Amino acid sequence: MAKNSFEPQSCFEHIDKLSYEIGPRLASTEGSQQASEYIKQQFESYGLEARFHNFDFVDKITQIKSRVIILIGVLLGAFFLNLYLGSLVSLLFVSGGYGVAYFIPYLLPKKEEKNVVGILKPETDIEKRIILGAHYDSARCTKGRKWTLFFRIAFPMILVAFLAFSICGIFLGMTGWIIGWSVLGAPYLFVCTLPFWFYEDLVSPGANDNASGVSIVLEVARVLSESPLDNTEIRFIAFGAEEEGLKGSKDFSERTAAPDFFLNLDSLGSGDKLSVIQGNGVIRKRKTDQLLNKKMMEKSDLDIVWAPFSGHDHISFLKKNMKATTLSSIEYQEKNKLDLFLEKFFSLSNAHIFRHSYLHSLEDVPEKISLENIKKSGSIVLDLFAIEEDKT
Numbered sequence: 475m476a477k478n479s480f481e482p483q484s485c486f487e488h489i490d491k492l493s494y495e496i497g498p499r500l501a502s503t504e505g506s507q508q509a510s511e512y513i514k515q516q517f518e519s520y521g522l523e524a525r526f527h528n529f530d531f532v533d534k535i536t537q538i539k540s541r542v543i544i545l546i547g548v549l550l551g552a553f554f555l556n557l558y559l560g561s562l563v564s565l566l567f568v569s570g571g572y573g574v575a576y577f578i579p580y581l582l583p584k585k586e587e588k589n590v591v592g593i594l595k596p597e598t599d600i601e602k603r604i605i606l607g608a609h610y611d612s613a614r615c616t617k618g619r620k621w622t623l624f625f626r627i628a629f630p631m632i633l634v635a636f637l638a639f640s641i642c643g644i645f646l647g648m649t650g651w652i653i654g655w656s657v658l659g660a661p662y663l664f665v666c667t668l669p670f671w672f673y674e675d676l677v678s679p680g681a682n683d684n685a686s687g688v689s690i691v692l693e694v695a696r697v698l699s700e701s702p703l704d705n706t707e708i709r710f711i712a713f714g715a716e717e718e719g720l721k722g723s724k725d726f727s728e729r730t731a732a733p734d735f736f737l738n739l740d741s742l743g744s745g746d747k748l749s750v751i752q753g754n755g756v757i758r759k760r761k762t763d764q765l766l767n768k769k770m771m772e773k774s775d776l777d778i779v780w781a782p783f784s785g786h787d788h789i790s791f792l793k794k795n796m797k798a799t800t801l802s803s804i805e806y807q808e809k810n811k812l813d814l815f816l817e818k819f820f821s822l823s824n825a826h827i828f829r830h831s832y833l834h835s836l837e838d839v840p841e842k843i844s845l846e847n848i849k850k851s852g853s854i855v856l857d858l859f860a861i862e863e864d865k866t
């Protein structure tokens with residue numbers, strides 16, 4: 475049986491290659507270039523049809539900075555317009571400013587990146603199509619992940635609050651509120667984006683996030699290339715620029731026909747327990763494919779968690795109405811107050827904002843990867859594919 479020949483040792487070789495030898499792999503840099511070439515060579519060495527899919531993207535920091543500059547300008551402008559021309563003019567100005575801030579990414583310079591695709595065709599007719607993927611880029615080190623969290627919560631609140639105050643100002647004659655908010659809003663916006671302005675340009679070696687996922691994609695590809703599933707085509711993908719806002723998976727999901735399902739592997743090398751991501755988001759909740767999750771959980775002992783503020787590459791596929799989920803892992807730690815608050819008021823089940831302690835840091839190194847997690851992930855993926863094969 476194919477699953478017996480899954481070699482965790484090969485996974486560790488890939489992880490060492492990606493996170494030690496190549497090291498940091500920020501999208502559109504020398505590191506990510508080397509990583510994509512390495513992955514393509516591996517696919518080719520297993521006899522897969524391998525190719526690059528190129529795409530453009532705007533990097534996250536540039537996008538955040540330009541939005542913040544525009545919005546601070548809007549708040550200050552609104553303050554003076556309020557004083558001299560009244561609240562209606564000010565509101566129109568603010569609405570226009572929000573529009574510019576929204577569309578600004580389309581005008582910013584783009585960077586180039588690529589997905590690496592390896593296709594394994596069956597010897598028989600194709601009746602099923604499966605996609606197995608993991609992102610290969612690594613993230614900038616966040617100075618205290620709480621800042622990013624704070625930003626993600628505070629940013630939309632500032633925008634909504636300002637709009638609400640402006641409307642109150644016009645209809646209830648509360649001009650003072652608008653002026654007050656403009657004066658407070660501008661520095662507040664600046665403060666809550668501080669880490670983005672004073673970024674040390676450190677990039678994580680990304681052993682867990684996500685050389686671990688890529689290593690399993692590669693090893694599963696090798697195993698299955700030796701004994702392909704009947705009637706099933708598998709596309710193995712290493713996504714670029716996930717940390718810049720799921721850019722690679724977005725591009726791929728726009729080019730591909732709907733598969734039978736997409737399984738994403740992200741950050742499963744360290745942590746106490748492998749788990750399925752049940753969904754993401756707080757106000758707009760996005761659930762992963764329930765049936766697929768159930769199938770995976772029937773076979774192995776897995777947790778299921780809700781990831782309120784994280785993005786995963788399955789989201790790009792869910793947006794296109796395709797069946798998708800992510801296998802990840804979780805460290806056992808007390809839920810924080812925000813987790814409990816979200817569970818209570820937004821009816822999220824098993825919410826965990828922080829699931830890994832070394833994520834997006836210089837400490838995300840191969841020593842933290844557990845053999846057990848790698849072994850188990852390999853068999854979960856191969857078992858799932860075997861169930862699918864039996865059904866054809």
Ligand SMILES: [Zn+2]
Binds near residue numbers: 609683684716740
């Ligand atoms: Zn990741």
